[in-house]
Amino acid sequence: MHCFGALAHRKYTVYDGLPKSGHYPNRASKETQEMNIVVTIKQVEDPITPPSHMVLDPSGKQVRSASGAPLVINGYDLNALEEALHLKEKHGGKVTAIGLGDVSGRKVFKRAIAMGADSAVLLADPQWEALDSFGIASVLAAGIRKLGNADLVLCGRQSSDSDGGQVLYWLAHMLDLPVVSPVIKIEESDASALVVHRLMDEEYQRLKVQLPALMGISSETNEPRLPTPKGTIAATRAMIPCWNASSLGLETSDSKVTLEKLEIQIRTSSAEFIRRDSGAESGKALADKMHELGLL
Amino acid sequence: MSGILVIGEVVGGSVTSQSLEAVAAARKLASDRGETLSGALFGADLAAAVAQFDASFSALLVLDSPQLGSYLAEPYVAAAELAIKRLNPSVVLLPHGSRTRDWVPQLAARLGAGLVLDCVGVGIKADGVAVTKPMHGGAVLGELFVRGSPAIVTLRGGAFEPALAGGGGNVEHLDMPPMPGAGRIQHLETVATETGTGPRLKDAKVIVSGGRGTGGSENWRFIEEAAAAIGAAVGCSRAIVDMGWLKWNHQVGLSGTIVAPDLYLAVGISGAVQHLAGISNAKTVVAINNDPDAEIFRRADYGVVGDFLEVLPAFTERAKELRK
Numbered sequence: 001m002h003c004f005g006a007l008a009h010r011k012y013t014v015y016d017g018l019p020k021s022g023h024y025p026n027r028a029s030k031e032t033q034e035m036n037i038v039v040t041i042k043q044v045e046d047p048i049t050p051p052s053h054m055v056l057d058p059s060g061k062q063v064r065s066a067s068g069a070p071l072v073i074n075g076y077d078l079n080a081l082e083e084a085l086h087l088k089e090k091h092g093g094k095v096t097a098i099g100l101g102d103v104s105g106r107k108v109f110k111r112a113i114a115m116g117a118d119s120a121v122l123l124a125d126p127q128w129e130a131l132d133s134f135g136i137a138s139v140l141a142a143g144i145r146k147l148g149n150a151d152l153v154l155c156g157r158q159s160s161d162s163d164g165g166q167v168l169y170w171l172a173h174m175l176d177l178p179v180v181s182p183v184i185k186i187e188e189s190d191a192s193a194l195v196v197h198r199l200m201d202e203e204y205q206r207l208k209v210q211l212p213a214l215m216g217i218s219s220e221t222n223e224p225r226l227p228t229p230k231g232t233i234a235a236t237r238a239m240i241p242c243w244n245a246s247s248l249g250l251e252t253s254d255s256k257v258t259l260e261k262l263e264i265q266i267r268t269s270s271a272e273f274i275r276r277d278s279g280a281e282s283g284k285a286l287a288d289k290m291h292e293l294g295l296l
Numbered sequence: 297m298s299g300i301l302v303i304g305e306v307v308g309g310s311v312t313s314q315s316l317e318a319v320a321a322a323r324k325l326a327s328d329r330g331e332t333l334s335g336a337l338f339g340a341d342l343a344a345a346v347a348q349f350d351a352s353f354s355a356l357l358v359l360d361s362p363q364l365g366s367y368l369a370e371p372y373v374a375a376a377e378l379a380i381k382r383l384n385p386s387v388v389l390l391p392h393g394s395r396t397r398d399w400v401p402q403l404a405a406r407l408g409a410g411l412v413l414d415c416v417g418v419g420i421k422a423d424g425v426a427v428t429k430p431m432h433g434g435a436v437l438g439e440l441f442v443r444g445s446p447a448i449v450t451l452r453g454g455a456f457e458p459a460l461a462g463g464g465g466n467v468e469h470l471d472m473p474p475m476p477g478a479g480r481i482q483h484l485e486t487v488a489t490e491t492g493t494g495p496r497l498k499d500a501k502v503i504v505s506g507g508r509g510t511g512g513s514e515n516w517r518f519i520e521e522a523a524a525a526i527g528a529a530v531g532c533s534r535a536i537v538d539m540g541w542l543k544w545n546h547q548v549g550l551s552g553t554i555v556a557p558d559l560y561l562a563v564g565i566s567g568a569v570q571h572l573a574g575i576s577n578a579k580t581v582v583a584i585n586n587d588p589d590a591e592i593f594r595r596a597d598y599g600v601v602g603d604f605l606e607v608l609p610a611f612t613e614r615a616k617e618l619r620k
Contacts, residue, residue: 050591051435063436163431165413169401178480181398200394202496202545206484219551220544256410261439271583271599279606286600287614295559295580296526296615
C-alpha cells in the first residue's frame with residue numbers, strides 16, 4: 001500500500017505535490033469564471049468481471065479477478081472526470097484527480113492525466129487498507145483541503161465494487177459543501193452556481209446549487225473521452241505525488257462499519273431451453289409455454 | 297439509547313409498501329432485542345399516510361410541513377435528527393429509495409453514525425447490528441457490522457414481507473426545526489419523464505427488455521411490438537441507454553430501475569451483474585440470446601438460443617393469438 005519504492009531515491013521526492021503559490025487562483029479575488037475542480041477517483045476491479053471469474057483474497061474481504069486483470073477507474077468516476085474536463089474547456093481552470101490506492105494506483109491515475117486532468121494525487125498509507133466510508137471520506141477531505149480552493153468537487157455517484165453510495169455525502173459534510181446526487185446533467189454553470197438535473201424515480205429535479213459544491217455524477221451525463229496522444233505523453237512524464245497519513249496530519253479513527261465477510265454469488269441454476277427446428281418455431285413454442293404457465 | 301425507530305416514506309400521499317417491509321424488519325428486530333418499536337413519518341399533507349402506518353408503535357412521530365413537499369435533503373435531515381434526539385433509538389431502519397439514498401447518508405454524517413445502505417438482511421449483534429448487503433452489482437453478498445448507536449440501515453425493496461398496515465396510534469406531531477446548511481440548493485422544478493403509453497417499469501407485471509444483442513435501433517420495433525402484444529412495459533440494459541436509443545428511465549438494473557415483474561423477457565441481454573441485480577425479484581425470467589454461454593441463461597428460468605429476429609416476431613404473433 002505504501003508508495004516509497006524506488007522512486008523515493010529520486011531527487012523529485014521533495015516535491016510534495018502542493019501547488020506553487022499562485023498556481024491555484026484565489027476564489028475570493030477571482031475575476032474570471034475559472035474553475036478549480038477536484039475529481040475523486042477510486043480504483044476498482046473491472047465491473048464486467050462475472051462472478052464465475054471472481055476470487056476472494058486470503059483475508060476473504062477483498063474480491064479479485066481470477067485472471068489478475070488490472071484495476072480500472074470506477075465507471076462513474078470517469079463520468080465525473082469527463083464532466084470536469086468539459087467544464088474546464090468552458091470556463092478555464094484546473095482539474096485535479098485525487099483518490100486512495102496502492103502503488104499500482106499510479107498507473108490508474110495516469111489514465112486520468114492522459115484523459116486531460118492537469119494533475120493527480122495518490123493518497124496511500126498502509127493504515128488505510130480497511131477503511132469504511134467515514135474513514136475514506138476523512139482521508140479525501142484532508143487531501144482536498146491540502147490542495148486548497150476547490151470550487152467544485154465531482155465524485156462518481158457510487159462505486160461499482162462496494163456499491164456503498166456514502167463517501168460523497170460524508171465528504172460533503174466534512175468540507176461543508178452542499179451536495180447533489182445523482183446528477184444526470186449540468187445544464188448551466190458560472191463562477192457562482194450550477195443548474196443541474198438530479199435523477200429521482202420517474203422524474204428529475206432541476207436544482208440551482210451555490211458554489212463551492214460537491215456533485216455525485218451519474219453515467220447519463222456523458223460518454224467519457226479516451227486518452228489523447230498529447231495526454232498520454234503528459235501522463236508518461238507526470239509525477240504523481242503520494243500523500244500519507246503523516247503528510248496529511250491524519251490520525252486513525254475508529255471505524256463505524258466493518259466488513260466481516262464476503263460471499264461470491266455463483267449462480268448454479270440454469271435455464272430450461274426451448275429448442276425447435278427453427279428460431280420461429282422456438283419463438284412460437286416459447287409463447288405456448290408462457291401461456292401454459294399463465295404468464296401471458 | 298434503546299429502541300428501534302422505523303422511518304416510513306410517503307409517495308403521492310400514501311405510505312409506500314416498502315415502508316411496511318421496513319416495519320416488518322423493525323418489528324422483528326425489536327422483538328429479538330426486547331426493545332420498543334417507534335415510527336416516524338415526514339412529508340407534506342400526511343393525514344392519510346399517518347392512518348396507513350402501523351398501529352403497534354409505542355410512539356409515532358409525525359412532521360407534516362409544506363417544506364417537506366418538493367424533495368430537498370435538508371428538511372428531511374433536520375426532521376430525522378429531531379426525531380432521533382427525541383427517541384434516542386439504538387437502530388434506525390428506513391426503506392431504500394431515491395430520496396432516502398440521498399438524505400440518510402447526510403443524516404449519518406451529521407450524527408457521526410454508522411450507516412449501511414441498501415441491505416437485504418438485518419440482525420442483532422452486541423453493540424450494533426449485523427447486516428447483509430449485495431455488493432459488486434449483486435455478484436457478491438457482504439456481511440457488515442454497524443457499530444455504535446444509533447446504527448442506521450436502509451433496506452432494499454422486496455427483501456422483506458410487508459407488515460399489515462393499520463391506523464396510527466400514539467401520534468405526536470413535531471414542529472419543523474431549524475435547517476442547517478439550507479438555502480445553498482434551490483429547487484427550480486420537478487420534471488416528469490415521458491414514460492410512453494405502456495405501464496410504468498417499476499410496477500409492471502410483465503416487462504420486455506432489450507440489450508445490445510438486438511443489434512441496432514432499426515430492430516428496436518420488434519421489442520416494442522412484443523411488449524405491446526402482451527401488455528408489457530419496455531425496458532432495456534444500460535448499453536441501450538449509453539447508445540442513446542432509449543432514455544434512462546427505461547433502464548433496468550442497479551443504476552436504473554429495480555423491477556419485480558411476474559415475467560421478465562430479456563432479449564439480446566448478456567446479463568451483466570448490475571443488470572441481474574435489477575431483476576433479482578422477477579418471478580419468471582425468460583431469455584432470448586444467440587450466445588448459449590451468456591450469463592443471462594444462468595438467471596433465466598426458460599431460454600431460447602437463437603437469432604432474436606427469428607424468435608421474437610414468431611413469439612409475438614403466437615402470443616397475440618393466445619391472448620385473443
